[in-house]
Amino acid sequence: MSELSNKEKAEWPLWEVFIRSKAGLDHKHVGSLHAADADMAIENARDVYTRRMEGISLWVVESKYVHASNPDDAGSLYDPANDKIYRHPTFYNLPDEVKYM
Amino acid sequence: MDAFKQHFDEKIDKELTIEPKDWMPDEYRKTLIRQISQHAHSEIVGMLPEGNWITRAPSLRRKAVLLAKVQDEAGHGLYLYSAAETLGISRDEMLDQLHTGKAKYSSIFNYPTITWADMGAIGWLVDGAAIMNQVPLCRTSYGPYARAMVRVCKEESFHQRQGFEIMLTLSNGSAIQKKMAQDALNRWWWPSLMMFGPPDAESPHTEQSVRWRIKRFTNDELRQKFVDVTVEQAKVLGLTIPDPELKWNEERGHYDMGPINWDEFWNVVKGNGPCNKQRLDTRRQAWEDGAWVRDAAMAYANKKAARSNKKTAEAA
Ligand SMILES: [Fe+2]
Ligand SMILES: [Fe+2]
Numbered sequence: 001m002s003e004l005s006n007k008e009k010a011e012w013p014l015w016e017v018f019i020r021s022k023a024g025l026d027h028k029h030v031g032s033l034h035a036a037d038a039d040m041a042i043e044n045a046r047d048v049y050t051r052r053m054e055g056i057s058l059w060v061v062e063s064k065y066v067h068a069s070n071p072d073d074a075g076s077l078y079d080p081a082n083d084k085i086y087r088h089p090t091f092y093n094l095p096d097e098v099k100y101m
Numbered sequence: 102m103d104a105f106k107q108h109f110d111e112k113i114d115k116e117l118t119i120e121p122k123d124w125m126p127d128e129y130r131k132t133l134i135r136q137i138s139q140h141a142h143s144e145i146v147g148m149l150p151e152g153n154w155i156t157r158a159p160s161l162r163r164k165a166v167l168l169a170k171v172q173d174e175a176g177h178g179l180y181l182y183s184a185a186e187t188l189g190i191s192r193d194e195m196l197d198q199l200h201t202g203k204a205k206y207s208s209i210f211n212y213p214t215i216t217w218a219d220m221g222a223i224g225w226l227v228d229g230a231a232i233m234n235q236v237p238l239c240r241t242s243y244g245p246y247a248r249a250m251v252r253v254c255k256e257e258s259f260h261q262r263q264g265f266e267i268m269l270t271l272s273n274g275s276a277i278q279k280k281m282a283q284d285a286l287n288r289w290w291w292p293s294l295m296m297f298g299p300p301d302a303e304s305p306h307t308e309q310s311v312r313w314r315i316k317r318f319t320n321d322e323l324r325q326k327f328v329d330v331t332v333e334q335a336k337v338l339g340l341t342i343p344d345p346e347l348k349w350n351e352e353r354g355h356y357d358m359g360p361i362n363w364d365e366f367w368n369v370v371k372g373n374g375p376c377n378k379q380r381l382d383t384r385r386q387a388w389e390d391g392a393w394v395r396d397a398a399m400a401y402a403n404k405k406a407a408r409s410n411k412k413t414a415e416a417a
Binding site: 010011012014030031032033034036037040047048051052068070071072 | 120122123172173179183186191249252256398399401402406
């Protein structure tokens with residue numbers, strides 16, 4: 001995400017913003033923004049991404065620290081999981097009399 | 102055909118989203134950068150005509166609402182700039198294109214806002230037209246763009262409602278207030294129809310963009326949709342649409358409309374609208390006046406980081 005942008009040095013770094021929308025839920029990626037440092041990134045994220053009570057907690061991560069898998073590798077990367085259906089409970093046939101399992 | 106291109110086309114056909122790291126044709130990337138950055142610029146420049154009335158809103162309620170709306174538009178610009186950045190253009194590059202006049206923004210914002218009723222007409226018509234354009238883009242093929250549009254669309258509906266409410270209040274007010282509302286409608290109607298862009302016959306890129314799901318309806322389709330719903334809304338206001346040829350066409354199931362003055366449209370696009378110069382000057386001025394703030398914030402952040410690095414080094 002980051003290696004292509006920030007061409008100009010004067011530009012504030014790019015940050016990825018994650019919001020926890022309510023207690024008990026995961027933080028979810030919502031977008032990005034520019035800020036000089038982490039404090040400013042959180043303040044800006046508050047103004048840009050939570051104007052309507054969208055969240056109760058914010059994470060910001062400088063985009064250059066996010067490492068992503070390569071979509072071209074998706075085949076080989078996720079393939080090993082494909083033939084392991086025995087990891088799912090529906091793989092097992094149990095008699096109908098067995099309850100609560 | 103090469104495998105990358107084939108894989109891309111298959112994804113488009115299956116209505117799957119394209120994400121930043123996926124392979125995409127150069128032309129797709131270029132078209133998206135142009136479209137998204139233009140859209141972002143429109144949100145940002147679009148704050149100016151309305152900003153003109155924040156300090157002069159007729160009540161505290163109207164002021165708070167207008168302020169919130171204009172702040173939303175800033176947010177929309179920021180969502181869209183970050184979506185465009187995922188395609189490999191920097192924020193500064195985009196701003197530079199805006200400030201040098203290389204990039205365009207919606208021509209509607211080159212018209213002046215001379216009365217309070219213009220705040221009503223803009224919310225009702227301009228945001229209304231924008232919504233027509235934007236809703237289909239929530240399902241556009243490029244993931245970051247589609248997600249930004251979902252956020253934008255959620256926020257837009259209050260914009261149109263507050264504008265309509267202003268028009269309704271004026272229309273139900275004194276004779277002078279009603280006249281003011283009608284005058285605003287007269288001035289904003291045609292430029293609003295132009296917001297959908299040139300007629301399909303003169304819009305050469307439409308076909309490719311529809312194929313790529315960067316565009317989901319043609320300019321004329323969206324314009325027709327807008328006219329059909331807006332004419333009915335004007336009836337509620339008791340105002341007259343300034344088009345003597347406007348007439349319900351039973352056969353088509355749509356309103357027929359009079360010809361649009363495309364010479365005026367192209368003239369404004371080329372920079373000769375009533376406020377083109379003023380809008381660009383204001384943008385440039387804001388950018389230049391803010392330079393020291395951007396530099397100071399960066400210098401402060403760097404100094405703070407250096408200090409904390411030194412502390413960690415000493416502690417080790
Ligand atoms: Fe907007
Ligand atoms: Fe809006």
